[in-house]
Amino acid sequence: MYSYRAPLRDIRFVVHEVLDFEQHYRSFGREELNRDLLEGILEEGARFAEDVLAPTNRIGDEHGLRFEDGQVLTPPGFKEAYDRYCEDGWITMTADPEWGGQGLPGGFALAFSEMLVSGNMAWKMYSGLTESASLTIAAHGSEDLKQRYLPKMVSGEWSGTMCLTEAHSGTDLGILRTKAEPRGDGSYSITGTKIFISAGEHDLTDNIVHLVLARLPDAPAGTKGISLFVVPKRLPDGEGHAGAGNGVRCGSIEHKMGIHASPTCVMHFNDSQGWMLGKPNEGLACMFTMMNHARLGVGLQGQGLSELAWQASIAYANDRLQGRAITGAKLPGKPADPIIVHPDVRRMLLTQKAIVEGGRVLCFLTAREIDSSHLNPDPDARKRSVDLVAFLTPIVKAFLTDASLEVTSLAVQVHGGHGFIRETGVEQLMRDARITPIYEGTNGIQALDLLGRKVFGTGGKSVMMMSDRIREAITKFGSLPEVAPLAAELGKRLDQWGKLTMELGAAAMKNPEEVGAAASDYLQVSGYVTLGWCWLAAAGVAAKKIAAGDAEADFYRAKLVTARHYFDRILPRIDSHAAAARAGAAGLMTLPAEHFAFA
DSSP, rough: OOOOOOOOOHHHIIIIIOOOOOHHHHHTTTTTTHHHHHHHHHHHHHHHIIITTTTTHHHHHHHEEEETTTEOOOOOOOOHHHHHHHTGGGGTTSSSSGGTTOOOOOOHHHHHHHHOOOOOHHEEEEEEHHHHHHHHHHOOOHHHHHHHHHHHHTTTEEEEEEOOOOEEEEEOOOGOOOOOEEEEOOOEEEEEEEEEEEEESSSSSSSSSEEEBBBTTTTOOOGGGGGEEEESEEEEEETEEEEEESSSEEEEEEESSTTTTSSSEEEEEEEEEEEEESSSBBBBHHHHHHHHHHHHEEEEEEHHHHHHHHHHHHEEEEEEEESTTTTTSOOOOOOBBGGGGGGHHHHHHHHHHHHHHHHHHHHHHHHHHHHHHOOOOOHHHHHHHHHHHHHHIIIIIOOOHHHHHHHHHHHHHHHHHHHHHHGGSSSHHHHHTTTTTTTSSSSHHHIIIIIIIIGGTTTHHHHHHHHHHHHHHHHHHHHHHTTTTHHHHHHHHHHHHHHHHHHHHHHHOOOTTHHHHHHHHHHHHHHHHHHHHHHHHHHHHHEEEEEEOOOTTTHHHHHHHHHHHHIIIIIHHHHHHHHHHHTHHHHHHHHHHHSSOOO
């Protein structure tokens, strides 16, 4: 099992050099959001992730959870780490100061969040869900609900969940059956059963605030008849403390492939008292505040797991001695050379490195745009940031989680047989990563959202907006000799992406099934183009540093080599995905369902 080390040098490269956070936030008049503040977060956050949290990761996977008399008991060390996390103020970083938060922008907290995922993804889910639930209450709750719940949730004293899925109602929320009956006092009686509820029951906090989708008695059918309710596990008493039980019970927890230390619960609501968030029958729109935040969080899960898998791979490749280099022994005094001398091992390692480091730029770029959508004094600029984040959200969620399956699988492959056994720990990463393309909206749903809503729903304006941003980078870095070939190649891929978009739009006008048939491959094309944008920016900065004679030239040369690997060996995947997207719906929809298999 490998010890996690926070990738501080690469994070600094992204936030200080590629994206220049200090200048970005200063342009909004936020002088206090400076390099020194961010450095303090990085240094102290790394210590927490490495020394406090990472040691609990293997314990959580091996020990798992205990379910006793409706109670979920977390693994050893989890409660202590959570209490330390709250006591040190980490949980309050981005929350509104009105409710006890520090009011830091999400971009400043993102580096720490990535470290937490790498340290222990299952543990991070508890606080991540609470943050998402708090944001939703802050955005849509009445003043009374905010006063009652936000101080406790922001401090970490109480936690939160989202309760959407039912046994018969997964992606199709329009058929959910949980009922909400008015009590006559402004509250509602919530009755129903939800499944697959992450952190629905646990011992880290003395109260859990559930956000529950349910139907009013007179609600119209479908998604237009769904309302959202705040339903606490225990009702707040007159002094604001967790009081009497509220008819909320965990019936069981699932036995899962991965994230063994995160409880996935069956939750029963039996005449539980709840309060509406937002307006009647508009609950799904309110819930999307939480879901979009959570989707970006899941993309970050893919990023954090990929980083940990990459660290394990490079450590093993340098230590494992097998065979000799094709060009002759590199370590003649030892029985064999380390496997990093072999071209195919280097192919795997560079692929991991390209995905991980490019993905990091994408995550931080998205977080910076989210902050811009709140902080920029120019309303038109805020709107552009909102639109860009909306476009990037399904890409961050789906592309980076699909990529995490590749990176963790490559980690197992680099380790060979030792990757397939539990002792090295990399198989846990592959198991943990497998849920990320599934929850918070499957990646197929993300693809439909991208192509159907974000692209065709805007008449293609979103793609033009993205293309303009990417062409700015091509213009900015295209004159650098080291980077010019990459810029030219990205320009060609950008044209290819635009042409594909137009062709699919024309096909969809004739047959709406073309959208579903092309969506997943279209998202992959979009993801590879977007990561190409990120790598062009990184390579451009690196080339300028080398030209200036920077003392860390080796670091920057490694960036250029990795960028070239991305453009030579990964970006061309666009061709196969574009061909598949153009193949059309007929090949998928012609075969009758009863002919898929014959006895």
